[in-house]
Amino acid sequence: MKYPSGIKKNHIEREITYGNRGMSLEEDLNQSNAYYREIGKAYIYKKPTPIKVTKVVYPSSREAIIKEAFFEMPSTTDYNGIYQGFYIDFEAKETTNKTSFPLANIHPHQIEHLRNVLSQGGICFLVVRFTTQNLTFLLMGEKLMKFLDEFDRKSIPLAYFQKEGNLIKEKYRPRIDYLEVIDQINGGMNRGKSKTFQS
Numbered sequence: 001m002k003y004p005s006g007i008k009k010n011h012i013e014r015e016i017t018y019g020n021r022g023m024s025l026e027e028d029l030n031q032s033n034a035y036y037r038e039i040g041k042a043y044i045y046k047k048p049t050p051i052k053v054t055k056v057v058y059p060s061s062r063e064a065i066i067k068e069a070f071f072e073m074p075s076t077t078d079y080n081g082i083y084q085g086f087y088i089d090f091e092a093k094e095t096t097n098k099t100s101f102p103l104a105n106i107h108p109h110q111i112e113h114l115r116n117v118l119s120q121g122g123i124c125f126l127v128v129r130f131t132t133q134n135l136t137f138l139l140m141g142e143k144l145m146k147f148l149d150e151f152d153r154k155s156i157p158l159a160y161f162q163k164e165g166n167l168i169k170e171k172y173r174p175r176i177d178y179l180e181v182i183d184q185i186n187g188g189m190n191r192g193k194s195k196t197f198q199s
Helices: 025-038 108-119 141-150 158-164 178-186
Strands: 043-046 051-060 063-071 079-083 086-095 100-102 123-130 135-140 155-157
Touching (some): 025 043, 025 079, 025 123, 025 178, 086 100, 100 158, 108 141, 135 141, 141 158, 155 158
Parallel strands (some): 086 123
Antiparallel strands (some): 043 079, 051 063, 079 086, 100 155
16 A cells, blocks of 8 residues: 555564564554453544555455555554543554664654644653563653654664663553553542643
């Protein structure tokens, strides 16, 4: 598929081998979000990618195969929703790089989107998994912007995630309990309290 305005999407096929579980970060997050919804804790969803289908073939009366489609507009981030009155918006990425997270994995329009969410008082962050080490970090949007504004680098070192981010420990349910991290950062997010989030 093709992005508008010359934005290209690279398709990288790789085997996820951490713990021999075969689960991708996206699958883990989707399961975690389903659990949050099931218990009424939060309502956070993966955003659908806006595409326009231009060519379809019908091998039979019951089948339709999309042969050609393109992205109508650049997508923003992967997930958004609401948690205890707070707007949540985040991007999830995996990398096989052992020492850093390549910033080429995030498009400029996604960075702009995260800045806009921050400017409106929303909670935004990155969830990044270093697949080789099986380490998953949550990096708050403010910390991401601080790095981008202060450093002229093409990647974020693992050490920055270890210092400024928060390690997300894997569980049974939810698999990736990122809301627990959000609660820890803010000292607890309870209904009826001020809706001012502390990063």
